[in-house]
Amino acid sequence: MSPQVSVVIPVYNEGEGIIACLERILREVRLSAEVLVVYDMPEDTTVPFAEKVAANDPRVRPVLNTYGKGPANAIRFGIDVARAPIAVVTMADGSDDPRQIDELARLVDRGVVVAAASRYMPGGQQVGGPRFKGLLSRVAGRSLRLLARVGTRDATNSFKAYNTEWVRQVGIESRTGFSIGLELTAKAHRMRRPVAEIPTIWLDRTLGESRFDLVGFVPAYLKWYRFAFGRRLTVEQVKKLSNNSDENPREKIGK
Secondary structure: OOOOEEEEEEOOOOOOHHHHHHHHHHHHOOOOEEEEEEEOOOOOOHHHHHHHHHHHOOOEEEEEOOOOOOHHHHHHHHHHHOOOOEEEEOOOOOOOOHHHHHHHHHHHHOOOOEEEEEOOOOOOEEEOOOHHHHHHHHHHHHHHHHHHOOOOOOOOOOOEEEEHHHHHHHOOOOOOOOOHHHHHHHHHHHOOOOEEEEEOEEEOOOOOOOOOOHHHHHHHHHHHHHHOOOOOOOHHHHHHHHHOOOOOOOOOOOO
């Protein structure tokens, strides 16, 4: 049987720390699931430990990303190879609450195309992390909710569930950083497709080192922040914009 949800985890040299991440997810997810551990290179230190877990639990599927290095490419690749109609993107650092994967997936099953775990709605919280980064994220999320009415107060959070078919229809342009969550939220809003949110408590990473480059990633975030404001777009119009992007080379999924 095909899984109900594909959990996509971009990784980079997580080493033995991936075991704790996977154990939490496997323990908390009740829906039938596949857990895609997406790595950029065969020598990644995550691989042997992910394969060890996979040997004991067939839900875990380590996959080599062939779209190019970086978290954006890993997430794009993971969604493209996902076998479930719903994809949930979560991080390997322990910051996201795996108990909410089922709840996010069920919102998509009910008809939304993007379901966000929100740190900034009532009941949500961000514990730890760089203050300036958190401030920018909070301001961006709340202003998009208030001014553009995008359907979530936390458009920048990567912890989201997506309708897999819809994502493949509209495409993903992001090639660097973690701006995919904002990109797809902005596209859903411009297409007037439903976006929903649930409160989450985000904890500063307990495993590994952060790969977030605030200065390097800001231009991509600004691009999609601005994109959220505008007239309604059809699927064809969004796809045309994606096809015209010089960051959208033709790719093939590695076998």
